[in-house]
Amino acid sequence: MLQPMGIAAPVPLDRDVARRRRGQFLRRLIRRPLTLFGAIIVLLFVLLAIFGPALAPHDPTEIFYSAGVTPPSPPSAAFPLGTDSTGRDVLSRVLAGARISLTVGVVAVAIATFFGALLGLLSGYFGGWTDQIIMRLMDVMLAFPDILLAIVIITVLGVGLTNVMIAVGIAAVPAYTRIVRAAVLAVREQDYVEAARAFGAPHWRIIFSHILRNVLTPIIVLVTLSIGLAILTAAGLSFVGLGAQPPTPEWGDMLNDAQGYLQSAWWTAVFPGVAIMIVVVGLNLLGDGLGDLLDPTTR
Amino acid sequence: MLFGVSLVTFIMIHLVPGDPVTTLMGTSVNGAAGLQQARHELGLDLPLPVQYFRYVGNALHGDLGTSIRSGRPVLSEIGDRLPATLALTLAAMVVAIVLGVGIGTLAAATRSRLLAGSVMLLSILGISLPTFWLGLLLIDAFALNLRWFPVLGDATLHTLILPAITLGLPAAAVLARVTRAGLVEVLRLDYIRTARAKGLRRSRVVLRHALRNGLIVVLTIAGLQFGGLLAGSIIVESVFSRPGLGSLVVNAILGSDYPVIQGVVLIFAVIYVVINAALDILYGIVNPLIRVA
Numbered sequence: 001m002l003q004p005m006g007i008a009a010p011v012p013l014d015r016d017v018a019r020r021r022r023g024q025f026l027r028r029l030i031r032r033p034l035t036l037f038g039a040i041i042v043l044l045f046v047l048l049a050i051f052g053p054a055l056a057p058h059d060p061t062e063i064f065y066s067a068g069v070t071p072p073s074p075p076s077a078a079f080p081l082g083t084d085s086t087g088r089d090v091l092s093r094v095l096a097g098a099r100i101s102l103t104v105g106v107v108a109v110a111i112a113t114f115f116g117a118l119l120g121l122l123s124g125y126f127g128g129w130t131d132q133i134i135m136r137l138m139d140v141m142l143a144f145p146d147i148l149l150a151i152v153i154i155t156v157l158g159v160g161l162t163n164v165m166i167a168v169g170i171a172a173v174p175a176y177t178r179i180v181r182a183a184v185l186a187v188r189e190q191d192y193v194e195a196a197r198a199f200g201a202p203h204w205r206i207i208f209s210h211i212l213r214n215v216l217t218p219i220i221v222l223v224t225l226s227i228g229l230a231i232l233t234a235a236g237l238s239f240v241g242l243g244a245q246p247p248t249p250e251w252g253d254m255l256n257d258a259q260g261y262l263q264s265a266w267w268t269a270v271f272p273g274v275a276i277m278i279v280v281v282g283l284n285l286l287g288d289g290l291g292d293l294l295d296p297t298t299r
Numbered sequence: 300m301l302f303g304v305s306l307v308t309f310i311m312i313h314l315v316p317g318d319p320v321t322t323l324m325g326t327s328v329n330g331a332a333g334l335q336q337a338r339h340e341l342g343l344d345l346p347l348p349v350q351y352f353r354y355v356g357n358a359l360h361g362d363l364g365t366s367i368r369s370g371r372p373v374l375s376e377i378g379d380r381l382p383a384t385l386a387l388t389l390a391a392m393v394v395a396i397v398l399g400v401g402i403g404t405l406a407a408a409t410r411s412r413l414l415a416g417s418v419m420l421l422s423i424l425g426i427s428l429p430t431f432w433l434g435l436l437l438i439d440a441f442a443l444n445l446r447w448f449p450v451l452g453d454a455t456l457h458t459l460i461l462p463a464i465t466l467g468l469p470a471a472a473v474l475a476r477v478t479r480a481g482l483v484e485v486l487r488l489d490y491i492r493t494a495r496a497k498g499l500r501r502s503r504v505v506l507r508h509a510l511r512n513g514l515i516v517v518l519t520i521a522g523l524q525f526g527g528l529l530a531g532s533i534i535v536e537s538v539f540s541r542p543g544l545g546s547l548v549v550n551a552i553l554g555s556d557y558p559v560i561q562g563v564v565l566i567f568a569v570i571y572v573v574i575n576a577a578l579d580i581l582y583g584i585v586n587p588l589i590r591v592a
Binding site: 034136139140141143144145146147148151152154155159228232235236237239240241242252255258259262263266269272273276277280281283284285288 | 303304307419420423424426427428429430431432435436438439443526527529530531533534537538545548549552553557560564567568571572
């Protein structure tokens with residue numbers, strides 16, 4: 001970002017700066033093969049979530065049952081990944097599951113980010129008793145290991161995929177609050193914040209336009225890493241029967257169904273698991289490298 | 300802290316719409332009078348603050364209430380299941396530490412770029428694997444195909460191995476990475492060079508001098524992992540059909556058995572808080588520098 005500014009140098013337009021920054025970002029991304037690999041997986045995953053159901057050869061909940069053939073049937077031309085124990089097409093279900101998993105991950109993390117960032121900003125900016133109350137509350141929530149907190153919330157809300165998203169989201173709030181608060185504490189005393197305050201800017205403007213902008217990097221990294229975690233946790237909850245209910249084509253629930261057919265129908269247990277793993281690996285690789293890519297000090 | 304935890308669980312669980320007595324008995328049994336009677340026996344007709352203080356008072360005496368479903372005291376329900384869950388969590392911790400610290404140390408000590416890269420890649424894979432899927436694959440490979448282990452079964456050491464590996468592998472991945480990073484830092488320090496200059500063997504320097512100082516970070520991360528392992532046991536127990544706290548709480552949720560949910564959650568939180576306190580003491584033993592604080 002720093003460059004010699006001669007007197008004659010034209011003042012760059014915002015648009016040019018943005019384009020150059022994007023160029024830099026992409027160039028740096030290409031130099032990190034693992035991060036790039038993660039980014040490609042995530043991109044494919046998003047595309048699959050959008051177009052997957054349209055690409056699916058069959059309806060993911062349609063039951064194929066013909067005389068003489070008892071499901072689950074092995075991979076064949078009609079069913080490339082075979083059918084599950086009730087005779088539904090595994091490929092179509094895995095494809096449809098991409099949209100569900102992405103939704104779960106994004107909704108859960110959106111909830112966590114919204115409340116966590118808000119509480120963290122308030123806590124870090126105002127300090128004092130606001131900080132005390134918020135952080136003590138977070139301490140109590142942190143006394144529950146994450147899945148357990150989600151389970152408590154599911155108890156209240158009831159079993160189901162929507163409630164799992166909310167539960168996983170709320171369970172992640174304390175972690176967000178802590179990290180955002182720490183980042184706010186680091187920038188709160190910076191000169192530009194002091195300057196804004198001296199100009200008489202109201203609290204909300206200082207918080208949302210000066211401080212928020214400068215704590216975005218840790219938030220973005222956390223978001224990428226926790227979408228993967230949210231997908232894993234939600235799939236786990238569906239696997240034990242607290243989340244998606246059959247016949248929803250959800251990867252965790254599909255694995256629950258596959259449990260009884262490990263020997264007779266490996267394909268029902270392998271593909272949904274591979275799908276979860278690839279997606280989460282992609283998100284983790286991307287999140288891992290994103291911190292370095294977005295941090296201006298490592299340029 | 301535990302007070303807060305008990306209050307939070309209590310409040311949340313009583314926010315649940317619907318009444319456990321109605322769920323349990325249906326409306327047919329003895330009509331409204333019978334329901335009222337049942338509610339009174341369970342103490343569910345008292346004001347909520349009174350119910351809470353009764354609950355905490357009883358909990359301090361070791362009475363966590365009675366399961367609405369089975370009619371047995373919650374504490375003995377938990378007592379029956381707790382050993383299986385603790386055994387699984389601790390065994391997973393052992394797997395995580397042995398594998399994680401072992402691989403991490405190896406990668407740091409050999410200074411091989413290939414090994415370092417593989418540790419990094421494996422650790423990403425490790426935290427990305429859904430444990431329940433890993434469990435299914437292990438059952439398929441080692442119990443069903445190779446028949447080295449029983450698929451399901453009672454609480455012998457033999458049946459603990461596969462679940463412990465399933466639960467411990469992701470934690471091992473994290474520990475391997477942290478151990479390597481910590482050791483690489485430490486191995487750059489002067490006293491390591493001194494030890495090497497004295498003519499000590501490299502393996503001895505790594506194991507006796509460096510590892511001891513890298514242990515702090517490892518211990519911290521291992522402590523943080525413990526809560527995750529405890530919670531993760533809920534799901535791993537389900538894969539291996541182990542009769543632990545996990546299956547108890549899942550069934551309690553599906554059957555709205557509030558006293559049991561409350562009890563299990565409280566026990567989990569107690570263990571978690573106690574372990575964290577114990578770790579704080581352990582840091583002092585491992586690192587004399589922070590003993591003052």
